[in-house]
Amino acid sequence: MAAHIDRMRSSIEDFLVRYPCVDEVVGKASDATKVSKVNLIMGVVAFTAVWLAIGYGSPFLCDIIGFVFPAYLSFKAVESPDTRDDTQWLTYWIVYSYFGILEFFSDYLLFWIPFYSLLKCCFPSLDGKLQRCQPHLHSLHQAVPDREAGTN
Numbered sequence: 001m002a003a004h005i006d007r008m009r010s011s012i013e014d015f016l017v018r019y020p021c022v023d024e025v026v027g028k029a030s031d032a033t034k035v036s037k038v039n040l041i042m043g044v045v046a047f048t049a050v051w052l053a054i055g056y057g058s059p060f061l062c063d064i065i066g067f068v069f070p071a072y073l074s075f076k077a078v079e080s081p082d083t084r085d086d087t088q089w090l091t092y093w094i095v096y097s098y099f100g101i102l103e104f105f106s107d108y109l110l111f112w113i114p115f116y117s118l119l120k121c122c123f124p125s126l127d128g129k130l131q132r133c134q135p136h137l138h139s140l141h142q143a144v145p146d147r148e149a150g151t152n
Contacts, residue, residue, distance in 0.1 A: 012038050021072075049118060058117035065121050066096060 016023040016037060023037070030037045048065070052058045070092055077085035099120070103110060110116050
């Protein structure tokens with residue numbers, strides 16, 4: 001168990017190094033509360049997980065989490081010269097939109113799935129695993145005929 005917590009601590013520290021804007025915000029909160037950055041993040045994640053599992057308004061909180069940070073990373077990806085991150089975030093938004101459409105039509109069924117908001121909120125953490133969706137998305141795109149400009 002201690003090894004798992006140490007791995008979590010090191011991954012949080014790596015995350016803060018990769019995203020200095022998050023490190024800055026967490027640093028200000030850490031200075032104000034006198035709690036270390038890593039412990040502060042672990043506490044916020046634990047509180048959020050419990051709220052997503054049993055709290056009021058968990059679908060809304062899940063939608064905010066699934067939109068805000070990925071939107072920030074998408075803007076950063078567009079600004080970077082590397083196109084691989086563009087592809088990753090475009091894939092994320094396509095899959096996220098599919099989830100939104102499916103949820104719209106199956107909301108009454110999904111309501112009865114325990115911890116659905118918590119499971120859905122774990123979706124953005126898939127990172128590279130979204131690349132597995134690309135062949136399926138490509139085949140879906142090929143199945144829909146494109147209209148060329150000027151044709152009806």
